[in-house]
Structures are given as structure tokens and as C-alpha cells.
Amino acid sequence: MPKIDDVYWLIRAIGDRDYSNARRQIVAMIANEKSNGRDKAVAQLEQALKSWGDNNAKLVELPQNIKSMLYQPECQKDLPQMFLVDEVLAAVNDFMNERDFAENLREAGLLTRNRILLAGPPGNGKTTLAGVIGKELNLPVHILKLSGVVDSYLGSTSKNINAIFEYAYGNRCVLFLDELDAIGKARSGAVSGTGKEYSLTLNTMLTCLDRLPASAVLIGATNMPKLLDPALIRRFELKLWLDNPKAEAIEQYITDYMEKHTVYFDRSHNLIGQPWSKVEEWCIEKHRNVILGRDGGCTTNWIGGYE
Numbered sequence: 001m002p003k004i005d006d007v008y009w010l011i012r013a014i015g016d017r018d019y020s021n022a023r024r025q026i027v028a029m030i031a032n033e034k035s036n037g038r039d040k041a042v043a044q045l046e047q048a049l050k051s052w053g054d055n056n057a058k059l060v061e062l063p064q065n066i067k068s069m070l071y072q073p074e075c076q077k078d079l080p081q082m083f084l085v086d087e088v089l090a091a092v093n094d095f096m097n098e099r100d101f102a103e104n105l106r107e108a109g110l111l112t113r114n115r116i117l118l119a120g121p122p123g124n125g126k127t128t129l130a131g132v133i134g135k136e137l138n139l140p141v142h143i144l145k146l147s148g149v150v151d152s153y154l155g156s157t158s159k160n161i162n163a164i165f166e167y168a169y170g171n172r173c174v175l176f177l178d179e180l181d182a183i184g185k186a187r188s189g190a191v192s193g194t195g196k197e198y199s200l201t202l203n204t205m206l207t208c209l210d211r212l213p214a215s216a217v218l219i220g221a222t223n224m225p226k227l228l229d230p231a232l233i234r235r236f237e238l239k240l241w242l243d244n245p246k247a248e249a250i251e252q253y254i255t256d257y258m259e260k261h262t263v264y265f266d267r268s269h270n271l272i273g274q275p276w277s278k279v280e281e282w283c284i285e286k287h288r289n290v291i292l293g294r295d296g297g298c299t300t301n302w303i304g305g306y307e
């Protein structure tokens, strides 16, 4: 059965005579039924959609140039393996658990949240967390780096953003928009030239976010949230800051690493102020040195004096 949230948005779209949005909601419902293996319902809905009119009947196919920019990450980690500060972990758990209460929320006139913004310095788990959330929700994650879309397709950025969202509606997934600030940069003229292009792109993004069907999940990520337009930030119901680790967390990571791999190495380090990715690399490097009987420093840094 279609989710009540989706039906709600469908009714609203029809009420607003916004038929392209209504069609989008139906496409999302079909994708939902498909992922649940309800072939009969899929056939019925597709048939019904066809009778809507031939122009509307075609399900969205992404242009090849955009398709090649989307990729699905392999997610190695689960939530308990990620080091997150307590508030962030609690917020992620709440977000996921909330989906079991969609009906109750709906009855109270509320919608399930489906838009998350992840921000923080590089290497602190934005991409990893998106993968983990997809895994937990049992949905594939499609990653798209927005800088690529904005850079390479000057002039057709909004059209492409629309196409990507349509694609996400029709293919039940978590859509992960990485480097969301690429849209912010366009305003300064650094990338996309004119301010007109910028406001068109931003408005398209805002509309797409407003119309996101309840069954879709969107995760945005940026290292530079200051570059984002406040209106864009406001669209995200959950905003998580993934920061460089604190000293105690680094110690805990090293302890856990040694326990998990039954290895012991000298734990004096210089990792304060570094992101999680560096902590991980450092442990792996130490581990490798133990296995190879070497006594080296961290070779993941530049060797040979690069400043």
C-alpha cells in the first residue's frame, strides 16, 4: 500500500493543480511498491499513469552525462563502528526510529523528517554516515557531487538538478548531494558566472527540496556551511556537525583499534586537530609497521619535505 504521507502530498499537489508534482509523487509511489516486490500494484499504477496522457507517461531517465556522475558507494561501516559525539548519535538514531512512527506522526498532522544536512571539516564521516543511514534504512545511496554539475554544465544546472531529483523520486534511494556549497559558490560568480544563474539554480534546489516525497531521503553535505544560503539550510530538518575528534575520542579509537585487531603499538601521536580520516590512517599505518616489523613514522604524510 502507498504510504499515507505520499498520498497526502499527492492530494495536495492535485489540490494545487500542480500536475507535474502530482506525477512525481506517483512515480515515487511506484518506486516504493517496486522495492517491496508488489508487481501487481506496480503494473496497475504504471497503467494508471499512462492514462494520464502520453507526455506524462514516460518515467524519467537521466541524461547519460548526469548518470555518469552518480555513483553508489560501498558502505563498509555500521553505525556502532562510527565515532560520533553523543548528541549526533542520538539525533541519527531518532531520525531512523521516527520512520517506524510515520502513521502516528501523520495522525498528529506531522510529517516524517527526510532531509539531513551534514557539515564539518573533511574526513569526519559525512560520506560514511550517508552510507550507514542508507544501510540502516535498507535503501541504496546515490552520491552526486554538485560541484561537477555546476561546473560542467553551465547554463543547464537547474535543468539537471530537476532531472536528478526526478530520478531520485523514481528510484527509491537516499540521494546524497555532496559539496552542496557548489551552489553557494555560484553566487559569488566564482564558478557559474552571473547572479541570475545562481538564483535560478538555488530556486530550483529549494523547490525540489520542498517537493521531496515522504518516501525519499535526501542528505546534503558540505565542508563550508557558511557558503550556503540560509533558505537552503532551513530546508533541512536535521543539521549535524561532524567535527574533528577530541583528544579522548582519539584515545578511545586507538584502544578499540588495538583490541579489535589484537595488535599493540606505541600510541604516542600527533593527531590532535586532525580529522577522523587521519586517525584511521595513522592506526592502519602503525598496524602495518607492526606486521612488517618496521619502526617507521606515518607514511601517509608527505615524505621529502613538502610544505
Ligand SMILES: Nc1ncnc2c1ncn2[C@@H]1O[C@H](COP(=O)(O)OP(=O)(O)O)[C@@H](O)[C@H]1O
Pocket: 077, 081, 082, 083, 084, 121, 122, 123, 124, 125, 126, 127, 128, 129, 276, 277, 278, 280
Ligand atoms: N566519525 C567517524 N568514526 C569513524 N571513522 C570515521 C569517522 N569519520 C570518518 N571516518 C573515516 O574516515 C574516512 C573518511 O571519511 P568520509 O566519510 O569520507 O569523510 P567526509 O565525507 O566527511 O570527508 C573513512 O574511511 C571513515 O571510515
Ligand SMILES: [Mg+2]
Pocket: 126, 127, 128, 178
Ligand atoms: Mg565526503
